[in-house]
Amino acid sequence: GAVVSQHPSWVICKSGTSVKIECRSLDFQATTMFWYRQFPKQSLMLMATSNEGSKATYEQGVEKDKFLINHASLTLSTLTVTSAHPEDSSFYICSARDPAKGNSNTEAFFGQGTRLTVV
Amino acid sequence: GESVGLHLPTLSVQEGDNSIINCAYSNSASDYFIWYKQESGKGPQFIIDIRSNMDKRQGQRVTVLLNKTVKHLSLQIAATQPGDSAVYFCAEVTVNQGGKLIFGQGTELSVKP
Numbered sequence: 001g002a003v004v005s006q007h008p009s010w011v012i013c014k015s016g017t018s019v020k021i022e023c024r025s026l027d028f029q030a031t032t033m034f035w036y037r038q039f040p041k042q043s044l045m046l047m048a049t050s051n052e053g054s055k056a057t058y059e060q061g062v063e064k065d066k067f068l069i070n071h072a073s074l075t076l077s078t079l080t081v082t083s084a085h086p087e088d089s090s091f092y093i094c095s096a097r098d099p100a101k102g103n104s105n106t107e108a109f110f111g112q113g114t115r116l117t118v119v
Numbered sequence: 120g121e122s123v124g125l126h127l128p129t130l131s132v133q134e135g136d137n138s139i140i141n142c143a144y145s146n147s148a149s150d151y152f153i154w155y156k157q158e159s160g161k162g163p164q165f166i167i168d169i170r171s172n173m174d175k176r177q178g179q180r181v182t183v184l185l186n187k188t189v190k191h192l193s194l195q196i197a198a199t200q201p202g203d204s205a206v207y208f209c210a211e212v213t214v215n216q217g218g219k220l221i222f223g224q225g226t227e228l229s230v231k232p
Contacts, residue, residue, distance in 0.1 A: 006162075034219055041127050043208060044163070044222040057217070093162050097218060107153075108220055110162035 003027055004096050006111030013084055013118055021079045021114045023050075023094030029074035030096035034108070035067075038091040050077040050094075084118040091115055127206060129227040138196040138230075142209035142223040147190060149211035153220065154183060154194045157206045166194070166207075192223075204230045 003026040013019050023033055031052045036044040048069055049057040056069035068080040077096075081088055093113040132138045144152065151170045155163035169176045169183045169192075176183050182195040192209050206227045210220040 043225045107165045113162045
């Protein structure tokens with residue numbers, strides 16, 4: 001099956017610094033990727049939809065200037081958490097669907113997630 | 120962002136018993152629904168999906184039931200095994216919203232040997 005890879009798996013950073021998380025589709029091209037965040041014992045919350053070659057679409061309440069998304073190629077989307085603060089500590093997960101399989105394919109593939117801790 | 124992000128309910132079952140995990144969804148216009156399994160520290164793993172024009176679908180040891188009247192979805196796991204212990208999420212998808220997944224609350228399943 002299709003594979004989506006995230007890097008890094010975990011990161012610890014100081015408050016006020018920025019952190020970049022990468023999401024790659026390894027064996028397919030993804031025109032659209034999705035970014036989620038998940039707090040402990042809670043569900044996944046959609047942050048934004050990343051579109052290759054265009055601006056990301058952010059969900060209501062998500063600060064686009066704080067969570068910068070770049071989707072410069074068909075296999076890579078990045079999420080940069082700018083000026084991170086302890087409350088940004090969370091599990092960040094990306095997903096992508098293989099468009100070559102058409103609308104009949106309902107399966108979205110998820111990365112393994114990135115655990116961000118801001119100290 | 121959209122979410123039903125409250126703390127997770129838990130379900131504890133004995134190994135070999137059947138498990139039923141429930142989910143309420145929000146959008147009556149959703150086109151299909153997916154169940155995911157998430158183990159600690161990992162991303163969600165696809166289990167089974169069902170289109171909105173169906174009311175039942177079976178997979179290997181799993182069955183998903185869809186009741187559109189009350190916007191309810193359930194996942195039945197037969198002969199539950201310790202390896203089934205995880206958090207289970209339902210997700211709904213509306214095609215004309217770009218195919219994004221909106222996740223439900225989730226249930227933590229614990230299987231006792």
